[in-house]
Amino acid sequence: MKTGFKRATVPLALLTLTALTAAGCNSGDSGSAANKVTVWMYPVIMDPKANAAYWDGIEKGFEAAQKNLDLTIEQLPWENRDQKLATAFGSGKGPDVVLLGPDQIPQFQANGAVQPVDRAIEKSRSAFRPAALEAMTQDGKVYAAPIYHTVTSTLYNKKLLDKAGIKEPPTTWDALRAAAPKLKQAGVATLDYSASNEASLNMSFYPLLWQAGGRVFDESGKKTAFNSPEGVEALTFLVDLYKSGSVPRSALTNANLFTDHALGKEQVAMGYTNTPSDAALAEKTWGKGNVIVGPALAGPKKQVCFGMPGGLGINARTKNLAGAEKFVAYMTEPAQIASMGRAGGFFSPRTDVSVPHESAFAKEYEAALAHTFPGEPHPAARQLMALVTPEIQAALTGKKTPEQALEAAAKEGDDLLARQR
Amino acid sequence: MSKVEPREASPDEPEPSKAGTPTWRGATARPPTPDGSPPGTGAAPAALAGAAPEAAPGALAGTPPGTGAVDGRPRPGAPPGGVAGPGAPPGAGARPAGGARGGGRRSPVRRREALVGLAFVAPMLVLFLVFRFGPTLGAAFLSLTDYRLSGEWTFIGAGNYTRLLQDDLFWESLGVTAVYTALYVPMTVLLALGTAVLLHRTLWLRGFFRGLFFLPYVTSIVLAAVIWKWIYEVEDGLINAALGVLGAGPVDFLGDESLVLPSIAAASAWKGFGYSMLILLAGLQSIPREVAEAATIDGASAWQRFRWVTLPLLRPVLFFVLVIEAIQAFQVFDAMYVMTAGGPVRASYSLVYFLYDSGFKFFDFGYASALGLVLFLIVLVFSLIQRRLIGREED
Known part of the structure; x- marks a missing residue:
């Protein structure tokens, strides 16, 4: 018996050893060599060629500045991003540094997969937009250093406004309500909206909710908060416009798309969550003089638009913390913030750096940046959207009143949050 | 999109063909009918092997x-x-033949x-x-675990199944799927039967027409769905423009809860009938001419010949087609994903859509797996019914 066991032990031990060594080699990813830093990056710059060229330049620039560090930037697709990251973190093979958005942080922080980057941004801390840092903060610590900022704002079709005799583009709910009948008379809808289940509520209903002064989740994050007088006001505003034909009927199947949808096809006069690339496209299709980018839409309580920072986080199990922190610090330097924003069409997360843009609307978007809100990050945010959207559709189609719709959505949402672990 | 919400851009724009259970049959997407064609069925599987692309x-x-x-x-x-x-x-069942020879x-x-x-x-x-x-x-x-994104899981036994049975969304999506099946299957089979009978009679350019009718079947479903979405569009779609000329409409095909399923089913039938058409055509061609001739001599009219001679002889093939299309219908996803995203108010939220959301949006893999197995059971029952009925036909 003993010999049999012994006989098996040696090969088993060898096998285990080999497996361990192999595993060790694999996790060379996360820098088993002390001078290596691995970064997971995504196609933040939409043109693949420009993206590759940009990160190539960053690699060279960083290695020139930090002679003893060996940087590898791996390009990953957006698809199944969370899944891949979770698997990598879970098996201890994750990168040292990874691009993170505000909505990813609660989940990864709770699982202990990422560590604070406060030390990396020690020097530049006061330079960041407070809202950008706050979006990346959990329990008082910053978990991703912002390297760029996205922004949305209002977009108007001047031709259609002119047709209805509207001189001042409506920038508040009241002005919008007043403009709607005139535009209807001119044969066009007023406000573009996306009510599809595949549309993000961050770019459809939630901005209206925030403008009315409402919130999606309560402070504890354990209950929904949108079933409030503010929520009802926001949904009623939307439903009234829809019922009078001022929000196009095709809104029900629109998923935050510009091309080939009502706004792009010049059937509706304005949008309120449009990106700089929407504006660039509009310039091409409507003609240069016909595009107006306005300030963030103002509701009864607040002037808010959606926009969020993208930042770099550090793996909690990195073997080269000093190197990782150096890279994060490098990417938040003014020069890199400017080059990143320029290459990707983003805006600056720092108040002391402004990205030089060639776009005609850079100034307007820069102004809207002050009103951006990065959403309410929550591990169940996406699931909640899938519950809320059908109720909004029910309100739009008249199946339910705004009150009934929000009440039903809140009930389902609270059940969902109660189920979360 | 990705500029504003890089994070959201990923799940927002997946390729549906990759993401979910494919609905239309590509070579690998054929529904699970491993036992769908029983041994010795004669016409049906023969037609399948002969006609299937x-x-x-x-x-x-x-x-x-x-x-x-x-x-x-x-x-x-x-x-x-x-x-x-x-x-x-x-007749040429290989086993008996082999047995006789090998002895x-x-x-x-x-x-x-x-x-x-x-x-x-x-x-x-x-x-x-x-x-x-x-x-x-x-x-x-x-399906017996609560596997989550973090890779952690615990064994929870039948937990997912009991949760499923209490989930209103499950019953709702099952209802949507059943209604869709009830609409799609007759539409497709009637369309396929009609075109097959026409093709069977046509001698002029038969190959051309056969190819023409089969063409939608080999188009990409996403493409077809996008184009049908344009056709159905309420503001400036083709149908509503035509209705406008006639002074009627507009009809909100995809925005009206009672119209959305028939509209999607019609688009899907257009896309999918080619396959059944070929099988039915093969079935029609395998019916001996003498039978119809004999009926003609007996004084049967064209309708009577079709109703009392052709149709009964076509029954096994027809039944095969019905079951295949029903299984197909139960797995509908892509068309709904592209055309309505399950709306309005979940009026086109099918079982597979629910599965897709649970798995790929909420990362609730255990629950999604339980759903998948329930769907598998439904399809299995369909296959067994087919097997039984066709087997009886042979007896």
Whole structure:
């Protein structure tokens, strides 16, 4: 018996050893060599060629500045991003540094997969937009250093406004309500909206909710908060416009798309969550003089638009913390913030750096940046959207009143949050 | 999009064909009918093997009887295609023939033949085991756990199933799927039968028309759905523009809860009827002419001949088509994903859409697996009904 066991032990031990060594080699990813830093990056710059060229330049620039560090930037697709990251973190093979958005942080922080980057941004801390840092903060610590900022704002079709005799583009709910009948008379809808289940509520209903002064989740994050007088006001505003034909009927199947949808096809006069690339496209299709980018839409309580920072986080199990922190610090330097924003069409997360843009609307978007809100990050945010959207559709189609719709959505949402672990 | 919400851009724009359970049959997307074509069914599987554009499902479906054919087939010169043999005529059941010849022990030559045969089916068999059977078992296991994104899981037994039975969304999506099936199957089969009968009678340019009718079937479903979405569009769609000229409409095909399922079913039927049409055409062509001639001599009208002669003879094929299309309908996803995203108010939120959301949006893999297995059971029941009824037909 003993010999049999012994006989098996040696090969088993060898096998285990080999497996361990192999595993060790694999996790060379996360820098088993002390001078290596691995970064997971995504196609933040939409043109693949420009993206590759940009990160190539960053690699060279960083290695020139930090002679003893060996940087590898791996390009990953957006698809199944969370899944891949979770698997990598879970098996201890994750990168040292990874691009993170505000909505990813609660989940990864709770699982202990990422560590604070406060030390990396020690020097530049006061330079960041407070809202950008706050979006990346959990329990008082910053978990991703912002390297760029996205922004949305209002977009108007001047031709259609002119047709209805509207001189001042409506920038508040009241002005919008007043403009709607005139535009209807001119044969066009007023406000573009996306009510599809595949549309993000961050770019459809939630901005209206925030403008009315409402919130999606309560402070504890354990209950929904949108079933409030503010929520009802926001949904009623939307439903009234829809019922009078001022929000196009095709809104029900629109998923935050510009091309080939009502706004792009010049059937509706304005949008309120449009990106700089929407504006660039509009310039091409409507003609240069016909595009107006306005300030963030103002509701009864607040002037808010959606926009969020993208930042770099550090793996909690990195073997080269000093190197990782150096890279994060490098990417938040003014020069890199400017080059990143320029290459990707983003805006600056720092108040002391402004990205030089060639776009005609850079100034307007820069102004809207002050009103951006990065959403309410929550591990169940996406699931909640899938519950809320059908109720909004029910309100739009008249199946339910705004009150009934929000009440039903809140009930389902609270059940969902109660189920979360 | 990705500029504003890089994070959201990923799940917002997946390729539906990759993301979910494919609804339309590509070569690999053929629904799980491994046992869908029973041995010795005669016309139906023969037509399948003969008419189906993909040999794969045929070979798959034929595996149970085909294995018999492999070790028993007495023709050394048989082409590889014959090995999997669902096309074997009912009378020529390979096993009895082999038994008669071999009479007991196998000769080395015949054993080699068997091995060669096995080698031919091996790639398909391995693919089937690895990509169909393996994942099915995996899903069965997953459905008993609460596997989450972090990779942590605990065994929760039937927890997912009891939760499923209490989930209003499940019943709602099951109802949507059932209604869709009830709309889609008759539409498709009637369309397929109509065109098959027309093609059967047409002598002029038959091949051209056959190709023409089959064309939608080989178009990408996403493409077809996008184009149908344009056609149905309420503001400036083709149909509403036509209605506008007539002074009617506009009709909100995809925005009205009672119209959305018929509209999607019609688009899907347009896309999918070509396959059934070919099978029915093959079935029609296998009916001996003499029967119809005899009926004509007896004074039967064209309708009577069709109703009382052709249709009964076509029954096994028709039944096969009905079941295949029903299974197809139960797995609907892509068309809804592209055209309505399940709306309005979940009026087109099918079972597979629910599965997709649970798995790929909420990362609730255990729950999604349980849903997948329930769907598998439904499809299995359909297959068994088909097997039973067609088997009885043969008796």
